[in-house]
Each structure stands twice: as structure tokens, then as C-alpha cells.
Amino acid sequence: MNRMTPPRNRVFCALDTADAEHAQRLAAALAGTVGGLKLGLEFFTANGPGGVAALRASGLPIFLDLKFHDIPNTVAGAVRAAAALGPRLLTVHAGGGGAMIAAARAAAEEGAAAAGHPRPRLLAVTVLTSLDAAALAATGVAGTLDAQVRRLARLARDAGADGAVCSPHEVAMLRDACGPDFLLVVPGVRPAWAAAQDQKRVMPPAVALAQGADLLVIGRPITGADDPAAAARRIQSELAGGA
Ligand code: C5P
Numbered sequence: 001m002n003r004m005t006p007p008r009n010r011v012f013c014a015l016d017t018a019d020a021e022h023a024q025r026l027a028a029a030l031a032g033t034v035g036g037l038k039l040g041l042e043f044f045t046a047n048g049p050g051g052v053a054a055l056r057a058s059g060l061p062i063f064l065d066l067k068f069h070d071i072p073n074t075v076a077g078a079v080r081a082a083a084a085l086g087p088r089l090l091t092v093h094a095g096g097g098g099a100m101i102a103a104a105r106a107a108a109e110e111g112a113a114a115a116g117h118p119r120p121r122l123l124a125v126t127v128l129t130s131l132d133a134a135a136l137a138a139t140g141v142a143g144t145l146d147a148q149v150r151r152l153a154r155l156a157r158d159a160g161a162d163g164a165v166c167s168p169h170e171v172a173m174l175r176d177a178c179g180p181d182f183l184l185v186v187p188g189v190r191p192a193w194a195a196a197q198d199q200k201r202v203m204p205p206a207v208a209l210a211q212g213a214d215l216l217v218i219g220r221p222i223t224g225a226d227d228p229a230a231a232a233r234r235i236q237s238e239l240a241g242g243a
Contacts, residue, residue, distance in 0.1 A: 009035035010209065011235055012063050012089075013228075014187070014219030018046035020054065026223055027058035033232035036061035036088060038217050052085045061088035063185075063217070065165075067125050069093035072103035079104045079122075083111030087120045089185065089215075091165060094124035094152035098159040105160030123185055124156030124164045129200075146170070150177045157182055168203035168211065175212035187217040191235055194221035206239055 013034045015023045020043075027037060037060050039052060044066060047054075056062055064087035068075045075092060082090055092104045105122050112119045126149045127136060133145050141148050153164045153174050163183025166174055171184050190202040197220055205216050218235065225231035 009033075009236060010213075010215050010239070011205070011222075011232065012036040012038045012061075012185075012215055012217050013222050013232065014038040014040065014065075014217050015055075015223065016040060016042055016219055017223075018042050020047045020051050023047075023051070023055060024058075026228055027055050027060060029229045030222070030232055031058050031060055033229045033236065034060065034222070035215070036063055038063040038065050038219075040065040041067070049081075049085055052087070056086055063087065063089040063215075064120075065089075065091045067091045067093055068104065069096045070100070072096075072100045075100050076103040076107035079107040080111035080114075083108045083117070083120050084115040086112070086115065086117040089123055090120045091123045091125055092161075094126050094156040094161070094164070098155055101156050101159035101161050121162040121183055122160070123183065124153065124161040126152040126156075126164055126166060126170075129167045129188060146173060150174070153178050153182070163214070165217075167201065168208040168213065169201055171208060171211040171213050183214050184212060185215045185217060186213040187219075189216045189218050191221055191238060193234075194231075205235055209239065 011034045013030055015026055015037055017023055064082055068078050108122050109119050127145060136145055149170055157178050165185045167188050168186050171186060174184055186208050188199050188202055189205050189208050190196055192204055196202045208216055222228050222231045
């Protein structure tokens, strides 16, 4: 099976902080209220593998969002090391090309197996949602943004990626382009009661799931709340239809 069995709770909380103690407090508070934690470059660069191991001890699945992008040999080495940390999900940039993605997929299997963990699912990042059409054109891409997202997602799928990280507004398109087994992990999600902050085109969690998202990444509406666990429970109860 390619698409992982979705956890009952489909919300991964993004812990975008370099502060390991803050992350640890959030993880302890959120255990049982979210489906997992997303750790990115900010946390990892500051706290390294030891920081990841400490958060894994919370028992929550980890999405290690390090967005690798380099030559295949270097990415394979990094993915092998990352997979040994036991994450549930890992990311690479699809723009690194098919050979890089295939090398990452093989390395994810090797690294996890050597450390006795299940294989992490490999997700591709297509076009960063911080790029608009003009910024994409400035990088030399001639087609539309949607066409580029679709092209990179298919390339990633064909090279062995299990899924993609995408904007909620790309979910329906990628579900159609990449099939029912392609895992779609979606940030840019906001409950009606939360501020959009710097996210430009947000979608409520239930709508993103209805469009075909498998997992939702939600950060500041939870981490910035006075009571993060209560915010996470509120999102869960809205998703369960008990709003
Ligand atoms: O706090 P917020 O809910 O906006 O956090 C969303 C998380 O998802 C952040 O970690 C952000 O870096 C990440 N992300 C995103 N848009 C993307 C890819 C990742 O917001 N296209």
C-alpha cells in the first residue's frame, strides 16, 4: 500500500520554533489531541537529531519537513540519516528531479530498515506557496503555476514519492492528476475562528479534507492559542462534525 493508513486524527501540528523546551511543552500538551507533530528547518537546525528524538518520546508521530534538494547522492545520504530518526513523513523538493527523488525513496527505506523503523512516507514539495505566478516566471518557468505543480507532482509520483505537500487549493487538481493513492498533505488551513496570519489563501480544515486532503498541517492556530490543547480539540470536534 502506498498511501499510509490515515491516523484517526489527521492534524499534524507545525512546531515552528527553535526553542526545544517550548517545543517539548507543546508536545506534552498536545499528546492525544493531534495526529502528529511537524518539525521543520527552524527546529532541526537549532536542535538537530537529539531534538527530534526528544520530541519522538512524546509518542506523537513526527513529520520531518526538511525539504531536501541537492544532487541524488547527497540527498540519499541526508534522507538515510533522517529516516534513522524514525519520522513518519519526510520531504524533498520535486524540483531536484526524478533521479534525486528515486534516490531519496531508496534511502528512506534503507535508513529506516537499518534503524528498525517502518519506512517513512516520502513527500514532494512542488512549487512553494510563497511563489506567485510572477515569481515563478522569474525563475524561468514558462507555463502556469498549476501546470508546474501538476508536472512536478506527477514527476515525483513516477519517481517513487508517496505524495506531495500542497496548498488546499491544489488538492482537487492533484487528486485528479495523481490518483487516489497519492498522499496529499496540506498546510494553509485555518479554522473559521483563527487568524490567517501570513497565509494568503486559506481553507477551513473540513473543506480541505472534503476536497481530498489526507493530512492537514496546522501551526499557529494551535501553537499560538492560550490553550493549545483546547484549540486542537476544537479543530478535532469540528472535523468530527461536532462544532
Ligand atoms: O502556522 P501555520 O498553520 O501557518 O503553519 C503552516 C506550516 O506549514 C508551517 O510550518 C509552514 O512552513 C508550512 N508550509 C506552508 N505552506 C507550504 C509548505 C509548508 O505553510 N506550502
